[in-house]
Amino acid sequence: MERKDLYDEATFEEIVARIHQLTAASTPEWGQMSVAQMLAHAAEVQDVMNGKPLKGTPFLFRLIGPLIKRLVVDTKPYKRNLRTHPQYKMTDSEDFETQKDRLSDSIRSFRALGKSELKHPIFGRLSAEERGWAAFKHLNHHLSQFGV
Numbered sequence: 113m114e115r116k117d118l119y120d121e122a123t124f125e126e127i128v129a130r131i132h133q134l135t136a137a138s139t140p141e142w143g144q145m146s147v148a149q150m151l152a153h154a155a156e157v158q159d160v161m162n163g164k165p166l167k168g169t170p171f172l173f174r175l176i177g178p179l180i181k182r183l184v185v186d187t188k189p190y191k192r193n194l195r196t197h198p199q200y201k202m203t204d205s206e207d208f209e210t211q212k213d214r215l216s217d218s219i220r221s222f223r224a225l226g227k228s229e230l231k232h233p234i235f236g237r238l239s240a241e242e243r244g245w246a247a248f249k250h251l252n253h254h255l256s257q258f259g260v
Contacts, residue, residue: 113187117244118219118251119227127251131215133260136208140257142192149202150254151211156200157250158218161243162225166233173234181235184246190253222247 116123131151138147145153160166173180183190227240238246 113189113249115187115245116248116252117241118247119223119240119244123248124219124223127219127248127255128216130255130260131212134208134212134255134258138258138260141259143257145202146206147258148206148208148211149204150258151208151215152202152206153196153200154251154254155211155215155218156202158215158222158247160233161230161247162218162221163230169233177234177236181232181238184235184249185238185242190249192257219247219251 118124118127134147134151136147140147140150143150156164227244229237229239230243232238
């Protein structure tokens with residue numbers, strides 16, 4: 113998988129364009145989330161990357177955080193249907209347009225924060241390069257899930 117960076121303008125514009133290709137009727141190629149739930153999930157993950165607290169982290173996640181970080185920063189694509197943090201599980205019906213706007217705002221906030229190094233609540237310190245890649249990789253995974 114080509115290593116891209118959400119801080120890169122062309123990559124950012126590519127992600128924004130792919131988000132705008134989604135419709136309320138988009139269906140997943142795998143997984144259980146609706147498109148609105150996926151957008152809410154992606155926005156929540158991005159908000160945590162932007163510094164939002166992560167609540168209720170299971171002990172196992174904290175224990176294996178460094179191992180998870182390796183998966184996150186590796187160039188191999190994510191496997192389908194991986195377990196996620198409880199805060200990232202979206203089970204409610206979500207409004208598509210609201211969540212699309214929320215995700216767009218969240219990735220714009222990510223870029224506005226700049227290339228600072230932040231400590232992730234599970235992965236620990238992430239360099240700007242790791243943050244830009246991790247943000248792209250996660251968004252790419254879920255946009256691909258919905259065929260865009």
